[in-house]
Structures are given as structure tokens and as C-alpha cells.
Amino acid sequence: MLPTITVNDEKCKEPISCRKCLLICPTHVLGLGTDVGPQKFREIDPSHFIVRAVRFDKCSGCMDCVNVCPQNAIQVSFSGGDAR
């Protein structure tokens, strides 16, 4: 069964320095991206980085990411509905 995994970007402010969820996930589901496209001549500000469940097809529902997140930013739901 496929999960619905959401990350609250307001709560997850510094994913690059935190990355706890990325490293704990046994099936490497989560990944970092940005909410702006590629920026010419400019480094992207760390505040624009976001965490997304890019490989959610491999999520087992172990909830390790939910429990490790110091900001309580991640929700994983298997109800089939919208976790938000």
C-alpha cells in the first residue's frame, strides 16, 4: 500500500544541516530539493531547501522519520486519504 507522506516546510527550517530523517529512513525514501528552480549566478539560500518523500514507493511505514524529526514536521499516513 502506498503512503501519503507530507513534510511541513514551516517547521522544517534547516533540512541541510539537520537531515536526520534522510539518514534514518531504512529504505532511503526522503530526499532534499528546493522550492525554487536552479538559480543562475546565485547559490540557493538554505531556507529554500525542502524535504520530500521522493521514493515513497519504498516506504514501509516504520515511522522512524516521524519519530526522529525534532520539529515534528513529518506525517506518514496509510489511510489512503490526504494526510494534510
Added chain:
Amino acid sequence: MCDWCEKYGNGYERWYFNPSNYARRLYKIRKEEAEASGAEANPQAAGGMAFVGRDFLEARERGDMAEVERTKQQIEGAMWLTHFGQVITLEEALKITDIMYPISLITCACRRSMEGLPDDENFTCMGMGAGMYKWERWPDTYRGGVHFLTPDEAKEVLAKLNKRGLVHSIYTFGTPYLAGLCNCDYPDCAAIRTAIDLEIKILWKGHYVAKIDPELCNGCASCVHRCQFRALSFVPNRNKAYIDQLQCFGCGLCATECDQEAITLVERAGLPALANVW
């Protein structure tokens, strides 16, 4: 025959040995095409991570193979025009360092994304060709900077990465312009993961297939951890390694680890059942 060799080989043994596929002319075509369509010719924007939507995964889950096939072909069609890769052996990668200039060591975008890996631990990717001279335009694509390498330095780095267990593959950025020599592993490489987990062919199998000589294999099992493609396993009852040749991507990593020389790479083209399995 490999489609890409047929289309872009121009008499060379492999399409990635054809120097014109690295030529500045192609870089320019790609850059101008992208800019004409309003996009910036950023290497990452050209392909980035293969994006597979929830619809595809849901179709797969409910067993709607027609829908799965349709989406797959749509993704592959788009990626084969812009950004896809093919597995090569260490030997082939070394040969490319003499065809291609400049070569630079850069950070890996996939591991940056999937591990949040700090730049100084992440120099495993190689960018090649004219576009590299303009790397400073895209500070985020080239996070951590760029180290330009001599061909000998590049060979040294490739050998070291092979020892570490990373698979070499070559990537287009606007096909057939070749500009990336990646050194990857499962599951954090987007191409390997998409090819293996979702069976979407944005990474083509290489020109070789590995084969074990059961007489020479002594059952030491030191090759087993080298395979990133779920092709290599171990048969306890026979005390021998086993290679699923239909699944093998021909990277050669298992062979470089076997000190009994029990694993050889044979030409895919020479095996009737595999000649068209890419």
C-alpha cells in the same frame, strides 16, 4: 545492436568512443535550443531527477499494466532525448579520459539530495566538455566547486572510485552530447534506482554481461557486495557465486574484485537472448 551506437557511433566501436559526441558544437546546439525555448541551459534543469508521479505508482499497485507501460514509454521517450545514461566498465571509462577534455571532478547531485551529503564528502561525479568552463554560472549545480583534472588524474580517481564499489556510467545532456561520467550506487543514484525499482530505462545496460566460471570460483563471496543491480547472489549449496545474466548491467565491478579471475565480461551482442536486452 545498441540503438545509440547505431545512431551515434559513426564507425566507432561504441557511441561513447566517438569524439564528436563530446564536441563543443553539440554543447552549443543544446544550449541554444534550451535558451530558445525559454529555459536556461543548466545541466541540472536538462534532466535532473527523473520525476515519477503518484499516478504511475498507483497504476503499478493496482496492476494496470497498460497505464504503467504508457507512462513508462512517455518518460523514457522524453529522457532519451535529453538526459539518460549507459553503464560502462572501468576500462571504458579510462579510455574516455583520453578522448575527452576537460574533465572535472564535481559533487554528486543525487547523493546531495538523498543523503544531504556535505560537499567535501561528495566528490564522486565527473563533468566533461566545454560546458564545464562555465560552471560558475550555476553555483548550486556545482556546489563545492570544480576540480579540473588531467587525464592521468582522472584515471586515478576512477580507479579509486571503482575500488570503493561505484558503478561508472556515461550521461547525455541533450542527446547525443555526452557530458557526465558518473560513479554511482544503489539506492541513492536516481538513475540506478529508477532503472531497478521502477524498471524505467533511464540507465541503459552496458555492452557486456558478466559470467562466472564455476571451475575457478572458490566460493570466497568477496564479489557479492559489488553488484548494485541485484544480478549477483551466492548459492550456498554449491558454494559459488551466481550471476543472473538477464539482470546483469555489465558494469564489471564483480570481475575487478575476483582474485581468482573467475568472472569474465562477455559481449552482450554475442548472446542471442541478451543482444537486445538493454
